[in-house]
Amino acid sequence: MVNKSLEEEQAPTVDERLARVVRIIVEQYDGDVKAFVESNRYRIEVNRKAEAPSTHADEAALRKCPSTTKIIGRISGAHYS
Amino acid sequence: MPVHDKDYRENFGRSLFLTGKITQEAAYALIPRIKELRAASGDPITLYIDSPGGSSAVAEGIRFLIKAPDQDGRRCRLITVAIGTAASAAADLLALGDYAIAEPQADILYHGSRQAFEQLLTFEGATSVAANLQEANERLALRLARSSFRRIIWRVVQLKDAIEKFRDGPEGLEELVEALTAKFTPENAMLLREAIAKQKSLQEVKTAADNYLKRRKNVAQWPNKQLEPELVRAIVDYRSKLHKEDDWLLSRTGMREVASDFNLIHDYASQTKDLDAQLEVYGSLFLTQAQSAEFKSKSEEEHKLYLESHAADKLDVLWYFVVSLCRLLQTKDYKLTPEEAYWLGVVDEVTGSGLQSDREMIEMILPTESATHKP
Numbered sequence: 001m002v003n004k005s006l007e008e009e010q011a012p013t014v015d016e017r018l019a020r021v022v023r024i025i026v027e028q029y030d031g032d033v034k035a036f037v038e039s040n041r042y043r044i045e046v047n048r049k050a051e052a053p054s055t056h057a058d059e060a061a062l063r064k065c066p067s068t069t070k071i072i073g074r075i076s077g078a079h080y081s
Numbered sequence: 082m083p084v085h086d087k088d089y090r091e092n093f094g095r096s097l098f099l100t101g102k103i104t105q106e107a108a109y110a111l112i113p114r115i116k117e118l119r120a121a122s123g124d125p126i127t128l129y130i131d132s133p134g135g136s137s138a139v140a141e142g143i144r145f146l147i148k149a150p151d152q153d154g155r156r157c158r159l160i161t162v163a164i165g166t167a168a169s170a171a172a173d174l175l176a177l178g179d180y181a182i183a184e185p186q187a188d189i190l191y192h193g194s195r196q197a198f199e200q201l202l203t204f205e206g207a208t209s210v211a212a213n214l215q216e217a218n219e220r221l222a223l224r225l226a227r228s229s230f231r232r233i234i235w236r237v238v239q240l241k242d243a244i245e246k247f248r249d250g251p252e253g254l255e256e257l258v259e260a261l262t263a264k265f266t267p268e269n270a271m272l273l274r275e276a277i278a279k280q281k282s283l284q285e286v287k288t289a290a291d292n293y294l295k296r297r298k299n300v301a302q303w304p305n306k307q308l309e310p311e312l313v314r315a316i317v318d319y320r321s322k323l324h325k326e327d328d329w330l331l332s333r334t335g336m337r338e339v340a341s342d343f344n345l346i347h348d349y350a351s352q353t354k355d356l357d358a359q360l361e362v363y364g365s366l367f368l369t370q371a372q373s374a375e376f377k378s379k380s381e382e383e384h385k386l387y388l389e390s391h392a393a394d395k396l397d398v399l400w401y402f403v404v405s406l407c408r409l410l411q412t413k414d415y416k417l418t419p420e421e422a423y424w425l426g427v428v429d430e431v432t433g434s435g436l437q438s439d440r441e442m443i444e445m446i447l448p449t450e451s452a453t454h455k456p
Contacts, residue, residue, distance in 0.1 A: 015088075018231075019362045021442045026365045031248075031373055033238045033366070037437045040445040 084447055088125055089180050089429075089440035091162050096127040099143065103135030103170050108143050115146050123151075125158035128178065134169025134190075137221065144174060163187035163419070163428070172427070173221060177228050180439070181428040183419035189427060191410040191417070219341075222407040223348055227355060229426030230403050234363045235439070236424050237261065237399070248369045251398040254280070258402065264424040269417065272409055279405035284398060286342045289319035309347070316342045345404070352400070360396050364388035367395045 029036045095118050118126050126147050147159050161178030168190035243260035247253035258277045262270035293315035294300045316339050372391050419431040430438035
């Protein structure tokens with residue numbers, strides 16, 4: 001048997017963030033949920049792609065970095081010379 | 082990179098596994114970990130489910146232990162994840178998560194309350210068991226409806242052409258549900274068609290009862306002691322008229338029908354506060370283009386009133402549909418795929434499916450806030 005007092009506690013709370021989503025959909029997308037989701041998915045995808053070259057740039061910088069053995073060599077020199 | 086919102090993400094670091102049958106022993110095994118997680122922080126707890134079901138009362142106890150307020154009155158958010166089977170009481174537990182996720186390989190199975198007996202039953206015993214099972218089904222159905230309603234709203238607003246017709250008026254519900262059936266196997270689509278038939282009959286009885294009570298003076302001021310017998314009279318009056326051509330008697334199935342109608346209308350009255358809150362948040366999604374333009378020109382204070390007069394009737398019929406659907410889920414076996422569970426409002430998200438979810442939408446609008454948990 002289901003406990004009624006537990007049931008009363010179950011009243012679903014409204015997440016203010018979801019309420020904001022609804023306001024954006026109604027105000028900026030004429031109530032079109034799909035348009036909201038698709039345009040944001042597109043925006044995120046574009047941003048993701050835009051971030052991708054900077055990752056390669058980091059890799060390029062790493063490639064320019066002296067190899068680990070060279071660094072260790074310099075440190076060793078500093079310590080033992 | 083998109084932000085991850087901890088309130089909508091599973092978190093293995095704060096998780097529990099409910100595997101196998103839901104028994105008192107299974108609950109005992111989980112309690113220390115629940116207490117440990119609650120003491121460590123107020124962040125959501127993830128409950129992974131792979132269970133054929135078991136005791137509804139024990140499942141409810143586990144849920145309550147996770148969500149109950151602590152000494153400072155803080156509650157904990159429950160994220161449920163179906164990783165294998167979620168059947169019977171486990172399916173209910175899954176759906177009652179504040180955020181429910183199904184993995185693509187999950188199986189979700191619903192059926193009505195059952196009770197096993199080792200002893201021989203007397204007529205009185207059997208009658209009492211039947212009444213208890215019926216009451217349990219009713220309560221479970223209503224509770225499921227309350228947690229599914231928000232999800233169903235998000236599902237139907239995705240059904241582009243059908244939602245436009247529904248925005249024109251509540252009579253568009255049938256078409257909306259028909260569009261929804263396209264997402265289901267033929268067997269499960271029948272569930273939706275049966276639910277729409279039930280919704281119609283429930284709506285009719287409620288309208289008839291409303292009209293009957295409107296003829297009484299100052300009915301709004303009546304205490305429940307006076308109102309409830311009058312409501313029963315209203316229902317009996319409606320049912321008698323409905324069955325005037327056939328041999329309908331209270332002594333046969335009539336009393337059960339009247340009791341069922343009474344419970345539904347009575348429960349509806351207790352849900353109005355919840356429905357008001359849902360109307361305030363989601364009502365604007367159910368306005369026509371013209372209404373929407375008018376709505377935007379109104380002040381914040383006028384919004385509530387506007388939604389009550391232009392969207393409440395649509396949310397009302399949708400609510401009755403969801404209740405009917407959840408009642409039917411408690412009658413016979415329904416095996417749902419994760420996608421079907423999503424379209425039925427049982428879960429919020431199916432991992433890797435590409436189906437839109439609350440999590441995705443919230444993370445879309447929160448580029449910098451709540452970045453508290455990244456896997």
